[in-house]
Amino acid sequence: MKHNRVTIHHVAKKAGVAISSVSRVLSNHADVSDDMRIKVEKAVSELGYEPDYLAQSLRKGATQTIGFMIRDITNPLFSIVAQSAEFELRKAGYSIILINSHGDSSVEKENFSLFKRRRIDGIIASLVSEDAAQTKSIINNLGIPIVLLDREIAGLKASAVICNHSIGVKEATSDLIKNGHKRIAFVSGMKDLLITRSRLKGFEDACTEGGIKIDPSYLRLGKFSEDYSYHEILDLFGSKKKPTAIVAGGIGASAGALRALKDLKLKVGKDVAFIAVDEWPMFDLLSSDLSSVYRDPDEIGRESARLILNLITGGPTSQAVVQTHYRKRTSSRRVLNG
């Protein structure tokens, strides 16, 4: 196991020139003679030399690396976002370091510190919470450009990709109402997240316009987890005022709700109407033809890449808005025994 790493030093020696000249040729410096260029390029290709990122980074103060922190790469939405962001960033010469936070804000804190120590050039993050004052101060003191996914934190120097959830949810809910539904349950994550408030707003607006008074017991806004959703749905259908329709905010919520309905032997689209907010792979192979509120994960990835590159090159913080829209399928139709 010999140290056969070939450095700029070897190239210089082989070409019979100074190290700095090699560096100049390789960085396409203007003031270099054709003769020099040829000599150096010959030595480079003969030795198969490739500049070391590490040394370059140390010298230049930039690592060409983006930290991508998400709660769960297993979430199909995030994995698409990650893929598309990676694709875009790679084109710009950046690699990404992937870190799962497992939805734990203390892990998030560690990760930020890790990013700093690794001299990451920029961060794309889907954070657990929006209200953590601590997180805010950490980010502000980090000195690293950051793009937040679907989070809005006041007083934070950060760009963000925000999805316009309210529009899609409103469309979907309005359609349910138009189909005669009056008892509509809404299951989603914590109310202190923008994403939930935004969805809730769409839901409320649709109800107001449709002349429906919202029964607070139909609002189940606690966690994004499948487990939470599962039990809330069981609870709802164990009560006297069973809903005739469900709007599930997020993949976890949808999964939990669908499992609950399955266990209750209720057929989606027949016994109960259903709207899934967000889709997942092989969505169309489910037992029921689910209506959904769709947003394009690829777009989220692309936009987050664009925003972080902007920030890195000295641009101002900004927001990108990704639209959502209602995809009507059969699961939102009128329920006969409603």
Next chain:
Amino acid sequence: MKHNRVTIHHVAKKAGVAISSVSRVLSNHADVSDDMRIKVEKAVSELGYEPDYLAQSLRKGATQTIGFMIRDITNPLFSIVAQSAEFELRKAGYSIILINSHGDSSVEKENFSLFKRRRIDGIIASLVSEDAAQTKSIINNLGIPIVLLDREIAGLKASAVICNHSIGVKEATSDLIKNGHKRIAFVSGMKDLLITRSRLKGFEDACTEGGIKIDPSYLRLGKFSEDYSYHEILDLFGSKKKPTAIVAGGIGASAGALRALKDLKLKVGKDVAFIAVDEWPMFDLLSSDLSSVYRDPDEIGRESARLILNLITGGPTSQAVVQTHYRKRTSSRRVLNG
């Protein structure tokens, strides 16, 4: 935007000691007085100093980084593998750089070069092909420890996580035969991959033991893509000798086949029996209760992490075998009109 990065230099000055003493304290060197330790630790915590990975890496020749190259992070199986590998590697102090190869072997080549330039300590990779002589020589010349996922390349200094596909497929196929099926189609990826050959072996063994002669036209081994599978299934059911059962090797193959059956208005588990090799999220919410050949993606991730760490610490190359097993559900039952 001032350079307020705090270095070991600042700590030394603040503590009134030499840089090397700070370094010694931080790396828990034996010969350091309590007095010195206290002084340094005080300065460190007051300044919030954290050693720079970059400089450490350059000095030590190790980046504490693992390159994770997969064909598609969007594949739910891979995303679980990635998550679990990341979790394990993180515990050992490693971060992972995620790279998608998009199933393109020329991108793979670039990625290897990138890994080298970034001085990655180890690689975990799911390669496109096994036969590429070029890839083999690249890897062998790379000088970086590597763990291959589900690939076996002769003459390569690499560890590997291999799944025992034949067992699960054999069990599943035998069950189909026991249920009276004789015309069983098998759709999967390229035959020159170990994974395909291994599955095929299980399939053939079951047929042999069950006294079934395999009709070559039932073997559709071309690509892992959904598209390929979709068209092959359409083709099979357009022929005279329609199969009564299908074994789909891989998530893409399963998705394509299920879509084709849906378009053909054939009900899985009723009009045709079906075995999915590999599961995916919300598998149980599909329209049919699919039997499957299961392997644990978490285990694959854990094992790959273990193997690469082994290699990095100077251990010999080795293989880990992950078992598969048949999960019997209703889709493999007897088909009435078979």
Next chain:
DNA sequence: TTGTACGCGTTATCAG
């Protein structure tokens, strides 16, 4: 036990 000096592989500055 502690401090000095050098090197890891580059790039940038400054003479020549």
Next chain:
DNA sequence: CTGATAACGCGTACAA
């Protein structure tokens, strides 16, 4: 236009 040299931030022989 080219060559020597000083950083970048840290670890470690070596000397004190």
